[in-house]
Amino acid sequence: MPTRTxxxxxxxxxxxxxxADVDVIAAYPITPQTHIVEHLSELVANGELQAxxxxxxxEHSAISAMVGAAAAGASTFTATSSQGLALMHEILFIAxxxxxxxxxxxxxxxxxxxISIWNDHSDIMAERxxxxxxxxxxxxxxxxxxxxxxxxxxxxxxxxxxxxxxxDGFNLTHVIEPIYLFDQEELGDYLPEHRQQxxxxxxxxxxxxxxxxxxxxxxxxxxxxxxxxxxxxxxLAAWQExxxxxxxxxxxxxxxxxxxxxxxxxxxxxxxxxxMGAVDRLRERGKAVGLIRCRLWxxxxxxxxxxxxxQASIIAVVDRHISLGAHSGPVCQExxxxxxxxxxxxxxxxxxxGLGGRDVTVHDFFxxxxxxxxxxxxxxxxxxxxxxxxxxx
Amino acid sequence: METALDTFxxxxxxxxxxxxxxxxxxxxxxxxxxxxxxxLAAKALGxxxxxxxxxxxxxxxxxxxxxxxxxxxxxxxxxxxxxxxxSGVEAALRIMKGKGKITRDDIPILAVAGDGGTADIGLQALxxxxxxxxxxIYLCLDNEAYMNTGIQRSSLTPYGAATTTSxxxxxxxxxxxxxxxxxxxxxxxxxxxxxxxxxAYYLDLMNKVKKAALIQGPAYLHAFSPCPTGWRHEGRYAxxxxxxxxxxxxxxxxxxxxxxxxxxRKVTKPKPVREYLKLQRRFAHLTEEDIEIIQENVNNEYDxxxxxxxxxxxxxxxxxxxxxxxxxxxxxxxxxxxxxxxEFQHT
Numbered sequence: 187m188p189t190r191t192x193x194x195x196x197x198x199x200x201x202x203x204x205x206a207d208v209d210v211i212a213a214y215p216i217t218p219q220t221h222i223v224e225h226l227s228e229l230v231a232n233g234e235l236q237a238x239x240x241x242x243x244x245e246h247s248a249i250s251a252m253v254g255a256a257a258a259g260a261s262t263f264t265a266t267s268s269q270g271l272a273l274m275h276e277i278l279f280i281a282x283x284x285x286x287x288x289x290x291x292x293x294x295x296x297x298x299x300x301i302s303i304w305n306d307h308s309d310i311m312a313e314r315x316x317x318x319x320x321x322x323x324x325x326x327x328x329x330x331x332x333x334x335x336x337x338x339x340x341x342x343x344x345x346x347x348x349x350x351x352x353x354d355g356f357n358l359t360h361v362i363e364p365i366y367l368f369d370q371e372e373l374g375d376y377l378p379e380h381r382q383q384x385x386x387x388x389x390x391x392x393x394x395x396x397x398x399x400x401x402x403x404x405x406x407x408x409x410x411x412x413x414x415x416x417x418x419x420x421x422l423a424a425w426q427e428x429x430x431x432x433x434x435x436x437x438x439x440x441x442x443x444x445x446x447x448x449x450x451x452x453x454x455x456x457x458x459x460x461x462m463g464a465v466d467r468l469r470e471r472g473k474a475v476g477l478i479r480c481r482l483w484x485x486x487x488x489x490x491x492x493x494x495x496x497q498a499s500i501i502a503v504v505d506r507h508i509s510l511g512a513h514s515g516p517v518c519q520e521x522x523x524x525x526x527x528x529x530x531x532x533x534x535x536x537x538x539x540g541l542g543g544r545d546v547t548v549h550d551f552f553x554x555x556x557x558x559x560x561x562x563x564x565x566x567x568x569x570x571x572x573x574x575x576x577x578x579x
Numbered sequence: 580m581e582t583a584l585d586t587f588x589x590x591x592x593x594x595x596x597x598x599x600x601x602x603x604x605x606x607x608x609x610x611x612x613x614x615x616x617x618x619l620a621a622k623a624l625g626x627x628x629x630x631x632x633x634x635x636x637x638x639x640x641x642x643x644x645x646x647x648x649x650x651x652x653x654x655x656x657x658x659x660x661x662x663x664x665x666s667g668v669e670a671a672l673r674i675m676k677g678k679g680k681i682t683r684d685d686i687p688i689l690a691v692a693g694d695g696g697t698a699d700i701g702l703q704a705l706x707x708x709x710x711x712x713x714x715x716i717y718l719c720l721d722n723e724a725y726m727n728t729g730i731q732r733s734s735l736t737p738y739g740a741a742t743t744t745s746x747x748x749x750x751x752x753x754x755x756x757x758x759x760x761x762x763x764x765x766x767x768x769x770x771x772x773x774x775x776x777x778x779a780y781y782l783d784l785m786n787k788v789k790k791a792a793l794i795q796g797p798a799y800l801h802a803f804s805p806c807p808t809g810w811r812h813e814g815r816y817a818x819x820x821x822x823x824x825x826x827x828x829x830x831x832x833x834x835x836x837x838x839x840x841x842x843x844r845k846v847t848k849p850k851p852v853r854e855y856l857k858l859q860r861r862f863a864h865l866t867e868e869d870i871e872i873i874q875e876n877v878n879n880e881y882d883x884x885x886x887x888x889x890x891x892x893x894x895x896x897x898x899x900x901x902x903x904x905x906x907x908x909x910x911x912x913x914x915x916x917x918x919x920x921x922e923f924q925h926t
Contacts (some may be wrong), residue, residue: 209674238674243707247663252657252705254631254667257654260675278654386652386668388627388686394657412900519637564584 187314190364195326195353196221198365199291202333206289206377206403209260211250212240216354217303219293222408223265245270249277249288253466256286256348257394259385261337264288267311267355268295275313281348283315283410284395287382288348289333290370295355297543301468304543305355309456311516316411319349319417320484322454324440325362328397329353331434334368334377340422341378347413352483353490354456356369368432376431381413401481414485421482438487439494443469447476449555450498450532454480454517456506457546464551466551491524498532501525502558505538505571513570535561536571543550550574583793583834598626602833605707606640610814612805612821613637613720615778618693620718622799624687625653629668632830632907633661633692633701633812636727637720659700663714665690673714677830685794688715694735695725709768709797716791716798719761722806723816726848734759738876739869740861742809747864757876765799766835772798773835777822782844783832790834802870803830811860823855833888840887852877 199222211230213223229235238255242248245266254560266274271292272451276470281288292310310320319339323329323357329351336349353359384392399404422438442458443465444450454463458479468475480487495501505515512519518536522540525531535558540546553574556573590596600621607614617637619748621630622923627899630653638655641648656664665688678683697719703715724742727729732745734752741747745754765773772794776784784802803824805817813822821894824830832843852874856862865873 198687209678210670212667212670234791236674236678238670240664240670240711243703243710247704247707250663251664251667251670253656254664255671256667257664258629258668258671258675258682260671262671276657277660284656366892375735386629386654388629388652388683391652393642393647393649393653396644396647398638399643403642434827449816483823 189490190366191398191534192362193326193367194221194360194362195329195365196359197225197489198326198330198367198449198491199333199353200225200229202231202330203263204335205373206260206263206334207380208235208237208263210238210240210252210262210379211573212242212248212255212262212264214242214245214248214266214380216245216267218295218305218359219265219267220289221270221359222291222293225423226263245273246277249274249281251287252275252288253281253284255385256257256281256288257284259382259387261341261380262288265291267293268303271309271313272297277314278318279312280395282414285346285379285410285413286348286511287346289336289340290348290349291333291351291353293353293355293359302542303355305357305456306435306541306543307352307506308508308541310350310352311509314516317347317414318353318484319345319347319414321350321482322352322480323358323443324456324458324479326358326365327434328360328436329358329369331366331428331436334373335428335436338424339417341380341420343383345413345417345420352455355373355555357456367503369386376427378385384458418482418485418487425576435538437490438480438482439490440481442479442506443492444478444494444497447498448474449476449500449502449558450495451475451477452480452501452503452517452521453477453552454483455506457506457540460546460548461504461551463546463573464555467548468555473555486520486524488524491521492528495525495532499544500558500562501532501534502554503534503536504554507539508538508541515571518571531574533562533566536576538571539574544575583795584790587790587793590782590789591896592782595785597612597623598622600624600630600649601641602648602650604646606643607636608808608814610779610805610807610817610873613722614816615642615783615817616720616776616802616804617718619756619781619784620689620788621651621779623785624689624792625901628687628689630654631661631665631668631688631690631752633649633690633696634658635693635696635720635729636722637691638692639727644729647714658696660704661690661692661696662717663700665717666711666713667710667714669713690717691716691728692717692719693725694719694723695733696732697721699762702764706768706788709765710768711910712796714795714797714854716788716800718788718800718802720804721757722804722809723853724806726809735761737873739865739873741864742861752869753861753864761800762801762835766783766838768797768874769838770797770799771837773801774799775801775830775832776828777803777821777825777832779818780825780844787834794877806817807905809861811863812858819851820855820858823850823858827852827855828851828877829855831881833884839891840884841891842884842888846881846886855866869879
C-alpha cells in the first residue's frame with residue numbers, strides 16, 4: 187500500500203530528480219532553491235545518484251554547462267530562483283532554440299529591487315517568452331509528480347524542448363508535507379531512457395548553434411514556436427498516462443467548484459489552495475464562485491482555457507507580478523487577449539497581490555470577489571487592474 | 580614534468596596530418612592570421628574532437644547556416660560562456676562513460692574564443708572552469724580588439740593602438756593601457772599547461788596543441804592572431820607580422836608546465852619594436868617617445884619571462900648537481916662498507 191511520508195518539498199523534488207537518473211547537475215546557490223541542490227549534492231556524495239554535480243561559479247555558467255552537457259547527449263537538471271534566473275536569461279532562449287531537453291526547477295522569488303528573497307512570480311514572468319515548457323505547482327505532491335512528468339516530456343523525441351517546473355519559493359520549497367514517493371519499481375518504465383538523436387558525436391558530426399542569417403532566422407523561430415505548441419499533445423499524454431498508472435490526474439487548467447459559477451477566480455501556484463478555502467466559504471454563503479488554476483503556462487492552453495470559462499460572466503485574474511508600465515499583470519493580459527475574439531466574452535478584472543512575500547489570505551479573495559461584483563454592476567475601476575493589500579504611502 | 584608528456588611525439592614537418600577539421604570555403608578575410616591559427620590547432624587535433632566556439636569572428640565565418648566549415652562536432656552558444664559550455668560537454672562525456680552510456684570519454688574538447696570573449700566578458704566562466712579542473716583545451720585567438728563588431732578596443736588591445744573606441748586624438752594616444760596578462764592569470768589558477776602560440780611558428784603551435792590534448796586537466800593556449808582589417812596592414816603581411824612579433828620580443832613564445840616557465844625561443848638579437856609597429860597603420864600616429872615607452876615595456880616583459888625560465892634552468896642545474904653529489908656519496912659509502920666487510924671477514 188502506498189504510504190505518504192512527511193517531507194520537505196525540496197527533498198521530494200530532489201528525490202524525483204534522483205529517480206529520473208540524471209547525468210549532469212549544475213547549480214549555483216540561491217535562496218530559496220538551495221535545499222533542492224543541497225540534497226542532490228548529498229545524494230551524489232553518498233553514491234546514491236550517479237551524476238556529475240558541477241559547482242559552477244554563476245547561474246549563467248550553470249545554464250551554459252547544462253546546454254553543453256545536453257548537447258553532448260546527457261540528461262540534465264538545474265534549479266534556480268529570481269536573480270539567478272535573470273542571470274540565465276540570455277542562455278534560456280538559446281537552450282530552447284537548440285532544442286535541448288533540460289529540466290529546471292524555478293523556486294519562484296521576487297526580483298530586485300528592492301532586494302527580496304521572498305515569494306512571488308516576477309522572476310518567471312520576466313522569462314515568459316523563452317520558448318521553454320512551463321508549469322506551475324500548487325503543492326508538494328504536485329511538485330514531485332511534475333518533475334517526473336517533466337523528464338518524461340523532455341525525453342520524448344517529438345518534443346526536444348527544455349522545461350521549467352515552477353514551485354513557489356518558501357511557501358512550497360520549505361514546507362513539510364505528507365508526500366507519496368514512488369519506489370523505483372513502482373515507477374516502472376514511466377520514465378523512458380534518455381536517448382538523444384542529435385548530439386555532439388564524432389561519428390556523426392553536426393554543427394549546433396550556427397549563424398542565422400535574415401533568410402533563415404524567421405523560419406528557425408517559427409520552428410521553435412511550432413515545437414512548443416505541439417508539445418502540448420505529449421504533455422497531455424504524459425499526464426493521462428500518469429493518471430492511468432498511478433491515479434493522480436492533472437490538467438492544463440484545473441477547475442475547483444466551477445459548477446454554475448458566475449464568478450471565476452483565476453490563480454497560479456501555491457495561493458490556489460488559499461483561494462480554494464475562500465471559494466468554500468463563499469459557497470457556504472451562497473455565492474456562485476469557482477476557481478480555475480493555470481497549471482500549464484507555456485504553451486498556453488487556449489482551447490482548455492476558453493472551455494473552462496465558457497459559463498462565467500466574471501473572471502477575476504490574480505497576478506503575482508507587476509508588469510511595469512503595462513495595463514495589467516501578465517496573466518491578466520494573457521486572459522484578456524485569449525477572450526478578445528469571442529463574441530460573448532466574460533468581463534475580466536485584474537488583481538495584483540502577494541508581491542515579495544506579502545501574505546495572501548482568504549480575506550484577500552473575499553475582497554477580490556466583492557470588488558469584481560462591484561465593478562461588474564457599477565462599471566469598471568479607473569485603473570485597469572487593482573492592487574490588493576496595498577498600503578497608502 | 581607531466582608523465583603524459585613523456586610519450587609525446589612531435590609532428591614531423593614531412594608528414595603532417597592531411598585531414599582539415601576546419602574546411603576551406605569559410606568566410607574569413609584575406610590574410611586572416613586568426614583563421615590560420617585555428618586551422619592549425621584543429622589540424623593538430625584531427626577528426627576525433629569536439630569544438631565549442633564563443634561568438635566572434637571564427638564563429639561567424641565558419642557556421643553561417645545552411646553552410647558549415649566544420650567537419651567535426653561543433654557547438655556555439657554565446658559570447659562569454661565557451662568555457663562553461665565546454666566544461667558541461669566534458670562533464671557529460673565523463674559521467675556517461677562512467678555509466679556505460681558511451682564508450683569513449685578521451686575525446687579532446689577545444690574551446691575557442693577571441694580576446695574579448697576570453698579576457699573581458701568570458702573571464703569569469705573561464706576562471707570557473709579552470710578552478711573546477713575540467714579537461715579541455717581553451718584557445719584564445721587574440722587579435723587584440725573586438726574585430727567581429729568593428730575594431731573596438733578590448734583589455735588585450737596593446738598600448739597605443741588605434742581602434743574605433745580608442746581613437747588617437749588631441750587628448751589621446753589611442754589605447755591607454757597595456758595588455759592584460761592572460762597567460763599569467765591562467766598560471767595563477769595552477770592549471771597544468773599554459774602556452775603562447777603563433778601561426779608563423781606552425782610546428783610549435785601544432786605541437787603545443789598536441790601536448791595540451793595529452794595533458795589531463797585544463798590547458799590554455801594564447802594565440803597571436805594578426806588581423807589585416809583591424810590592424811590596418813596588407814593581407815600578405817599577416818605571417819610576416821606574426822613572425823616579427825616574436826623576433827621583436829613583442830610576443831614571446833613560452834610554455835608553463837605545472838607552474839614552471841620554459842622560454843621556447845630565446846630571442847638573443849631582437850629587432851627593434853619599431854619594425855613591428857611600422858607595418859600596421861593602427862600604430863601610425865605614434866611618436867618616437869611613444870615607441871620608446873612600448874619598447875621599454877617589451878624589454879621589461881621579456882626580462883621577466885627570461886628570469887622565470889632561468890629559475891627553472893637554475894633549479895634543473897641545482898637538482899642535477901645535487902643528484903651527482905648524492906650518487907658520489909653513495910659510491911664512496913658503498914666502497915667504505917665493502918672495505919669494512921672485507922676487513923671484518925679477515926679478522
